[in-house]
Amino acid sequence: ETGVTQTPRHLVMGMTNKKSLKCEQHLGHNAMYWYKQSAKKPLELMFVYNFKEQTENNSVPSRFSPECPNSSHLFLHLHTLQPEDSALYLCASSQGGIAGWSEKLFFGSGTQLSVL
Amino acid sequence: DQQVKQNSPSLSVQEGRISILNCDYTNSMFDYFLWYKKYPAEGPTFLISISSIKDKNEDGRFTVFLNKSAKHLSLHIVPSQPGDSAVYFCACSGAGSYQLTFGKGTKLSVIP
Numbered sequence: 001e002t003g004v005t006q007t008p009r010h011l012v013m014g015m016t017n018k019k020s021l022k023c024e025q026h027l028g029h030n031a032m033y034w035y036k037q038s039a040k041k042p043l044e045l046m047f048v049y050n051f052k053e054q055t056e057n058n059s060v061p062s063r064f065s066p067e068c069p070n071s072s073h074l075f076l077h078l079h080t081l082q083p084e085d086s087a088l089y090l091c092a093s094s095q096g097g098i099a100g101w102s103e104k105l106f107f108g109s110g111t112q113l114s115v116l
Numbered sequence: 117d118q119q120v121k122q123n124s125p126s127l128s129v130q131e132g133r134i135s136i137l138n139c140d141y142t143n144s145m146f147d148y149f150l151w152y153k154k155y156p157a158e159g160p161t162f163l164i165s166i167s168s169i170k171d172k173n174e175d176g177r178f179t180v181f182l183n184k185s186a187k188h189l190s191l192h193i194v195p196s197q198p199g200d201s202a203v204y205f206c207a208c209s210g211a212g213s214y215q216l217t218f219g220k221g222t223k224l225s226v227i228p
Binding site (some may be wrong): 004006009040041042043048056084090103104105106107108109110112 | 120162205207216
């Protein structure tokens, strides 16, 4: 496989459920990101990891919990979400690292999340 | 208070003609600008970029123009092809930051 792979592609969950989104990149990148795209809104950065360390948390509610066990894998754990959290969640990767960041992101296809 | 604005939600162009997509930004610290393209059910893919030291960057049918004084950039596609039909996002970053600020996107439809 190449590129950035996200699973599942679609997810429907109730407000009391706990679920996780998974992302895997096969590009040898050091930085991974979670973005949220709500209807009629720009992509919003949620979390950034560089070399497995979280470097950014854009004031995201604690019901979203990221995990980055290694540079190739990124998870987003979801619990007690609200209907307004329904959105497309996109994972991305880039070079990152000590040498400097690359703004050129490689995105996965996203997980379309619906919270009922 | 959007820092990056794409004021046209949609644009229709005839095949073979030029498509011009516009983007305005407010943050004078932005110094690197990118365009991404997104097809339905896929993630955005990088298309072309430009740094603030240039005013034009060309890659095949795609050209990005930057007017720093006006805080405006545009993407020209010529000639437009039906396969160019997608949503185009403008993104900006500043001074070595890894954070990209995106616009809402413009949906381009190229009519055969």
